[in-house]
Amino acid sequence: MLEGLKARIRERQFTPGFLDLFVNPFYFARKGLYRHVASLAPIMGGRLLDIGCGSKPYRRLFGASEYIGLEIEGRDKDADLYYDGKTFPLKDREADSVFTSQVLEHVFNPDEFMSEINRVLKEGGVLLLTVPFLWDEHEEPFDYARYSSFGLVHLLQRHGFEVIEHRKSMDDLRVVFQMINAYIYKKTITKYGKLNLLITLVLMAPINVLGEIAGMILPRNSSLYLDNIILARKVRCLK
Secondary structure, X not given: OHHHHHHHXXXXXXXXXXXXXXXXXXXHHHHHHHHHHHHHHHHOOOEEEEEOOOOOOOHHHXXXXXXXXEEEOOOOOOOOEEEOOOOOOOOOOOEEEEEEEOOHHHOOOHHHHHHHHHHHEEEEEEEEEEEEXXXXXXXXXOOOXXXXXXXXXXXXXXXXXXXXXXXXXXXXXHHHHHHHHHXXXXXXXXOOHHXXXXXXXXXXXXXXXXXXXXXXXXXXXXXXXXXXXXXEEEOOOOO
16 A cells, blocks of 8 residues: 555656645646647557656556566666667567657767667657756766757657657746756755655745746747657668
């Protein structure tokens, strides 16, 4: 029962609802990602490979016939397969679709990584990719890059993909409020869960509320945003 409760709390961190406005320090980032992934997930089908799956927080959004989680060895017990940092443990053109969320910035060899995605994906298969544009360093020291929208399109095209849809999450003043809360979180986080919740309620919840209001009344800015969300199709094999 306790494990089930922990799993539910962990899931809520990635799938925030209205009440999470008051208890989630990363409310805007997670809300934006969830909304975009949820709207694009129905396009993904067949045998789906989730690269960098973690705890598979978005799994229930996909209607794939088979859902395969891939992780670096030893990173997460929820993974089905493990990656040695160089080659995915799948045969050529074995996946119908690929999903990878907030992973590319932790990859030091992006050309090899994208080539492997191309190799395991069937021709005409789809890739759903999310990656930060504006965010602080995280999961240190394994945070290697940030990608602009132009850099991502160039990377994908060079590796045999055609961009079908490109979205920018939180491209309004909420991006500023999210970065303020990210700063407060890193400066106040403790090892005590209840104390962290109290700090969030007192210091970060008001900023979330102000951010929501600002996001509704002030104009968007397509050059300043939190995350890239890209849906792409494999149009050619690299080998």
